[in-house]
Amino acid sequence: DIVMTQSPDSLAVSLGERATINCKSSQSVLYSVDNKNYLGWYQQKPGQPPKLLIYWASTREFGVPDRFSGSGSGTDFTLTISSLQAEDVAVYYCQQYYERVSTFGQGTKVEIK
């Protein structure tokens, strides 16, 4: 299975500041035929299920604020929150769906400094 490793495990950011979360896959999730990266990002708030934020590494799900953006290709990806809001406190997960067995990163906890 592809191993997804996120960094850092947690970070504290001041309100209005940028938060950056990294995700690295043990093998490339870029499919050369369609040039798509088979990677998604989720947000999980306390007591709630994960919520899809981004798919194809950089496409925002409908209704997701544009302060959330995804970037990267191949094995290295980033989720950026451009201006952290109080409601963004959560754990964020990356997921690869390149292989038939989808796997998730261990999560990154984002808090307010």
Next chain:
Amino acid sequence: QLQLQESGPGLVKPSEAVSLTCTVSGGSLTTTSYSWAWIRQSPGQGLEWIGSIYDSGTAYYNPSFKSRVTMSVDTSKNYFSLKFSSVIAADTATYYCARHDARQRYCSINICYFNWFDPWGPGTLVTVSS
């Protein structure tokens, strides 16, 4: 708006069989573009995909669980289920059901590729303890 709701036994004993159900509302299970998935979350193992099933009843499992789980679907009642043949303490987790996007992915009787999970149900906690 599509909504999913899990139900389960809560507390079970080791070696018991366990069944979980996911009831879908606001939409139909009958679709070729999506399958219906179970995912679990535990402090030790994080998020793990268990398996996904189509409305036809064809199911695809994570090999890590294949020998112990069976999925089924009832399209007339709009629900799908997960059954563990025998649970152990390590199966203690919150179990989520979710819609599993399958658009533009290869799928055959033996192997199927999927995309992301969206939406998810709120989850049900299963605790395995004697």
